[in-house]
Amino acid sequence: xxxxxxxxxxxxxxxxxxxxxxxxxxxxxxxxxxxxxxxxxxxxxxxxxxxxxxxxxxxxxxxxxxxxxxxxxxxxxxxxxxxxxxxxxxxxxxxxxxxxxxxxxxxxxxxxxxxxxxxxxxxxxxxxxxxxxxxxxxxxxxxxxxxxxxxxxxxxxxxxxxxxxxxxxxxxxxxxxxxxxxxxxxxxxxxxxxxxxxxxxxxxxxxxxxxxxx
Amino acid sequence: xxxxxxxxxxxxxxxxxxxxxxxxxxxxxxxxxxxxxxxxxxxxxxxxxxxxxxxxxxxxxxxxxxxxxxxxxxxxxxxxxxxxxxxxxxxxxxxxxxxxxxxxxxxxxxxxxxxxxxxxxxxxxxxxxxxxxxxxx
Numbered sequence: 587x588x589x590x591x592x593x594x595x596x597x598x599x600x601x602x603x604x605x606x607x608x609x610x611x612x613x614x615x616x617x618x619x620x621x622x623x624x625x626x627x628x629x630x631x632x633x634x635x636x637x638x639x640x641x642x643x644x645x646x647x648x649x650x651x652x653x654x655x656x657x658x659x660x661x662x663x664x665x666x667x668x669x670x671x672x673x674x675x676x677x678x679x680x681x682x683x684x685x686x687x688x689x690x691x692x693x694x695x696x697x698x699x700x701x702x703x704x705x706x707x708x709x710x711x712x713x714x715x716x717x718x719x720x721x722x723x724x725x726x727x728x729x730x731x732x733x734x735x736x737x738x739x740x741x742x743x744x745x746x747x748x749x750x751x752x753x754x755x756x757x758x759x760x761x762x763x764x765x766x767x768x769x770x771x772x773x774x775x776x777x778x779x780x781x782x783x784x785x786x787x788x789x790x791x792x793x794x795x796x797x798x799x800x
Numbered sequence: 801x802x803x804x805x806x807x808x809x810x811x812x813x814x815x816x817x818x819x820x821x822x823x824x825x826x827x828x829x830x831x832x833x834x835x836x837x838x839x840x841x842x843x844x845x846x847x848x849x850x851x852x853x854x855x856x857x858x859x860x861x862x863x864x865x866x867x868x869x870x871x872x873x874x875x876x877x878x879x880x881x882x883x884x885x886x887x888x889x890x891x892x893x894x895x896x897x898x899x900x901x902x903x904x905x906x907x908x909x910x911x912x913x914x915x916x917x918x919x920x921x922x923x924x925x926x927x928x929x930x931x932x933x934x935x936x937x
Contacts (some may be wrong), residue, residue: 592911593860594931595868596832597850642878650871660932730842743848750832750839750847754872757838761879 588649595653596747600664600740605677607736608665609695614732614748615658616692616700619724621748623704625651627721631707631714636766640711643762644718647755654748659690661744712770715763722756825893829865834872856908863904866897 614620628648635641666679666688674683681697692700706717729749733742821837828834830847852858870893873886880886901911909928910917918924 589912589914592928592931593864595864596829597857597861597864598932599934639879639881643875646871646875646878650875656931663932664934733842733845739848742845746842746845746847747832749842753840754833754835754838754875757835758875758879765879 598660598744603668604665605669605679608662611662613695617694618704619728621651621654621658622692627705630705634709636711715759718759722752726752825865825869829868859904863900869893
């Protein structure tokens, strides 16, 4: 169940239109490393996390990412809203305008539409958390590229802030990854008894076999 | 730096002062990271210093920063639910957020549809602006 709060997680007030920047920023809305993909990936993976710590963390970071989707939407909307048709053509957004006018549409910076393959879920908690750690690092790198592409402080401020959130989320996912790795090595029953996750039993079986060979 | 006066209140009531790994809620909110040991800047960029344009924004930014601090501790506590001092700090922020939310809503309208401020003749949810419109963000 989700509840809407009528404010942004971090304020955005962009005074100057900038269609080129809107065109680049859209990748953090609907691209492979974007916020929509992150939100849905974590909210999808949370169901098969093997303990309550994992379910809580994936739930709570996934929920925060929905707030970041709203921030990206806000930035793109504010950068585009006052543009004239001439400016839209000049920025190469005429192809976007043909199908969506000034409405938002989740794509990457090259116009490739959002796809569910960005969820990248295997059901193996260690593989999924490795994916999540990589996703946070890739998003951090993309935010740095985007900061390089603008000199508008109204845009740089929220981008620096969002970049910092990737750093915190990466650290939390890494902590959870190490927590599961340790549990598995100790043959912890809490994970072993999670019958809902066949992949997890598979992992432990393989790990035990591996230890037998040593 | 002149916007510091807006945050006197937060400095005086700095609930995270006793934990050396935590920024205070204003600095943590500006940076997007409450944990000084996790903070990592980009090039020579400094975090944006938010200057409230009016009384409503001033109160909203206070509310944002308290909410952010509570959320950061929430993520930490998901993995460390037994950390008693952090549980206490989380609850301090949570209560402060509830208090500030009630004050803000009584002055500027509901932030959620289950707010007590919905007790009006007209349905006030539709009368306040949306956050992407820039006047209430």
